[in-house]
Amino acid sequence: MKLDLNEILSRVGMRFPYSVEEAPIVDEDLECDSPIVGSIIFSNTGSVLLVNGQISTQVVLECSRCLRYYQMDVDSVIEEQFPLEIKPVGPRGRHIQVVVEEDENPDAGKLFEGSLFNLTEMLRQNIMLSLPTQPLHAPDCKGLCPHCGTDLNDFTCDCDLTPVNPSLSKLGELLANKRVRIEPS
Numbered sequence: 001m002k003l004d005l006n007e008i009l010s011r012v013g014m015r016f017p018y019s020v021e022e023a024p025i026v027d028e029d030l031e032c033d034s035p036i037v038g039s040i041i042f043s044n045t046g047s048v049l050l051v052n053g054q055i056s057t058q059v060v061l062e063c064s065r066c067l068r069y070y071q072m073d074v075d076s077v078i079e080e081q082f083p084l085e086i087k088p089v090g091p092r093g094r095h096i097q098v099v100v101e102e103d104e105n106p107d108a109g110k111l112f113e114g115s116l117f118n119l120t121e122m123l124r125q126n127i128m129l130s131l132p133t134q135p136l137h138a139p140d141c142k143g144l145c146p147h148c149g150t151d152l153n154d155f156t157c158d159c160d161l162t163p164v165n166p167s168l169s170k171l172g173e174l175l176a177n178k179r180v181r182i183e184p185s
């Protein structure tokens, strides 16, 4: 959804409440499983455009330990501000307020084209930032067996998962060498 914020940008002090009802965003980095709903308020303070509110949705994540997909509720606060600048336009010297967008993150899509605000892109960036860096389908997920790949949440396997003590394994090697040496050839 793109919103034309021309009216609010031209009136200092104006507040514009907006009910968010966006279709689920699905792209290569993000999969929402339900619509994005919430409410936001745009406010023109004269020097900045404030965007405040809260949104919620559900996303599908892949557990970083056992690789299964699971659903997570996202409730996220939106607190953005964009500096405003007065710019002269037209032959009669009128002035309009324009949004100055800082290019902090080159990977993030631009949010403004003139007075047109890309709400979907802002929601996408906001949801991405609220996702865990190491998603876990359960806090105590046991993960996959590093040897046979069995999902240890549901099954057990016969692999020896006791961590090898490095000093003991060194001793084992020495003993093995010794055994080789004392064997009669």
Ligand SMILES: [Zn+2]
Pocket: 063, 064, 065, 066, 067, 068, 136, 137, 138, 141, 142, 143
């Ligand atoms: Zn898991």
Ligand SMILES: [Zn+2]
Pocket: 145, 146, 147, 148, 149, 150, 157, 158, 159
């Ligand atoms: Zn195993």
